[in-house]
Amino acid sequence: MADHLLEMRKITKEFPGVKALENVNFKVKEGEIHALCGENGAGKSTLMKVLSGVYPDGSYTGEILFQGKVCQFKNIKQSEGLGIVIIHQELALIPELTIAENIFLGNEQAKKGIIDWNQTTTKTKALLQKVGLKESPNTLIKHIGVGKQQLVEIAKALAKEVKLLILDEPTAALNESDSENLLQLLLQFKKQGMTSIIISHKLNEILKVADSITILRDGQTIETLEREKEVITEDRIIKGMVGRSLSNQDTKREADIGKTIFEVKNWTVYHPLQRDRKMVDNVNLHIRRGEIVGIAGLMGAGRTELAMSIFGQSYGQKISGKIEIDGKEVELKNVSQAIQQGVAYVTEDRKTYGLILNDxxxxxxxxxxxxxxxxxxxxxxxxxxxxxxxxxxxxxxxxxxxxxxxxxxxxxxxxxxxxxxxxxxxPEILIMDEPTRGIDIGAKYEIYAIINQLAAKGKGILLISSELPEILRICDRIYVMSAGKITGEVNREEATQETLMKYMTVSRRQNDAGRETADTK
Incomplete structure (x- = not known):
């Protein structure tokens, strides 16, 4: 058997007016975890779509060899038939179907055209055990979190007898705990002899699991780094990706913080459908001119619900509390009012709520x-x-x-x-919800620079991020949320990942002054 499970030779792919890939060479060894890194637009996803048959043979030039044999995939079914399975960043699961139905959708366990549900359930249980998911096969997808849905996607891939597993930004929407579980699962698969390709902008995760790292820039192969041959650092990868080193100096600024510009008082929001479910519970926060204020918290803590409800009551019902701008109470009962009062909101879901994609x-x-x-x-x-x-x-x-x-x-x-x-x-107040999710390190630093420029002009910035290093890097002050409440407030000088995690995973009680205090669970 060939040393390399996969070889892609001189792959060139063009779209109208754009050469997405130009003579790209890419090799993956049998049994390794191989990372594919590069800025947005570097060609990573395009290369994987060529490999998996999304872009069929004839729509590109070059050659694909899998297990030493030339392959000419006309569609995804042909690549999956050889054991090449790709899991895209946007999960392809149907919320209204069960876990078992999703895992075997298009791959039904049938006899004489009739689905064998006993066999489907039995095989699903075995697959869920492999990925460490303790859920019933009959659970609807809409009733489990994103982290568990990612494991269902992997179970679905295993059901197709995968030989090469491709994961495109698998941890982009996961919290740190779920991300760590997924990385450990990949390492476990590696021990069992499975080969994986992982595309990720989270370089710390790449360094944790990858044996080899291929870097693309502007549609071309720059280099492949191998752990067994050299010491690989984040800065080394970044230099290959953007052509120069980046450091914390690129995001440092001298904060000139003024008077309070924006204040939220006793803000409470209920779920839009479940009238008795409180999503934001008596939140108080303030932002000063020129200040970048962070909100940290685990998924489900209520951060996005808080941001959307502030921005013209875009989320929730039975909303109560007050909002003040420059010391005066204002009404922000719809998006138009919010914009008129100088408030803007950069959504976490740019494709659904932030852009008109076909315009x-x-x-x-x-x-x-x-x-x-x-x-x-x-x-x-x-x-x-x-x-x-x-x-x-x-x-x-x-x-x-x-x-x-x-x-x-x-x-x-x-x-x-x-x-x-x-x-x-x-705007005078800019709320930014996960502004760098799913984007590369070079674009991240550009967005950090824009945020700093806005703060330097005296704007108030409220930044929500699931990446604690990002929060710690650019925020002057940080609020922490858990279960809809503010559980802590930390200044930049005192903030550490450990401190924030303590407040993110707490049980709450009222102290004598009526403020929230945090006790580790």
Missing amino acids: DIKTNITLPSLQQLSKRAIIDQHEEIRTAGEYRKKLNIKAASILQRAENLSGGNQQKVVLSKWMLTE
């Missing part, structure tokens, strides 16, 4: 600001084009033109379009 960059950037770009209710198209072009340049959005559709941009550039959209409204 162009220009329209996405200017949509919330059409009133200021109009004269007598008629949009000034020249001004719209000029403004969109200005923000494209200012935020370094990589695109053929402002008329390029948002769906064809990389994740990092999509996020810059969302930021441009809200910066154009000239």
Whole structure:
């Protein structure tokens, strides 16, 4: 058997006006975990779509060898038939079906055209045991969390007798505990002889599990690093990805913090459908001019629910409490009022709520600001084009033109379009929910720089992030949430990952002063 399970030779893939891959060479050894790294738009996902048959033979040039044999995949079914299975970042599960039904969807356990449910259940139990998921095969997907759904996807891959497992950003939507469990599972599979390819922007995770790391930049292979041949560091990977080293100096700033600009008092929000379920419980927080305030918390802590309810009551019902801007109480009962009062919200889900994917960059950037770009209710198209072009340049959005559709941009550039959209409204308070999720290290540093620039202009920033190093790197002060409540407030000088985790995993009680205190579970 060939030493390399997979070889991709001189792969070139073009889209109209764009060469996504150019003579890419990629080799994966039998039984290793091989990481594929690169900035958004470097060609990682495109290369994996070529491998898995999403882009069929004939739509690219070059050669694929699997187990030493040339392969010409016309579709995904052909690649899966050889044991090549890809799990995409957006999970392909049907919420209304059970775990068992999802695992064997398209791969039904049938006899004479009739599904054998006993066999389906038995095999599902065995697969769930392999991935360490203690759920009933009859549980509906909508009733389990994202971390468990990711394990269902892996079980689904194992059901297809996988030889090469490809995971595209498998931990992007997971908390630290679920991410660690998934990485340990990959290491366990490796011991059993399985070969894996992992695409991730979380370099600390790459260093934890990968035997080899191939770096792509601008659609070309830059280098492959092998752990057994050299000591690999995050900075070494970053240098290959962006062409230079990045350091904390790139995000440091001298904070000039002024008076309180934004304050939330006794804020309580109930679930939009379950009237008695409290999602945000008596939250109090404030932001000062020029201050970057972080909100840390585990998934389900209520961070997004808090942000969306503040932004024009976009989430929840029976909302109570007060919001003050510059010391004056304001009403933010809808999104229009929030924008008029100088509040903007960068959503965590840019594809669903942040962008109109099938529209162009220009329209996405200017949509919330059409009133200021109009004269007598008629949009000034020249001004719209000029403004969109200005923000494209200012935020370094990589695109053929402002008329390029948002769906064809990389994740990092999509996020810059969302930021441009809200910066154009000239907000005084900018709420940012997971602003760097799923984007590469180079784009992250660019977004950090934009956040710092806004703070330097006296804006108030509220930053929600699941990445504790990110919170610690750029925030001046950090609130911690658990089960809908603020459980801690920590200044930058006192903040550590251990301190934040203590407040993120607490049981709560009222102290004598009526404030929340935290006790480790």
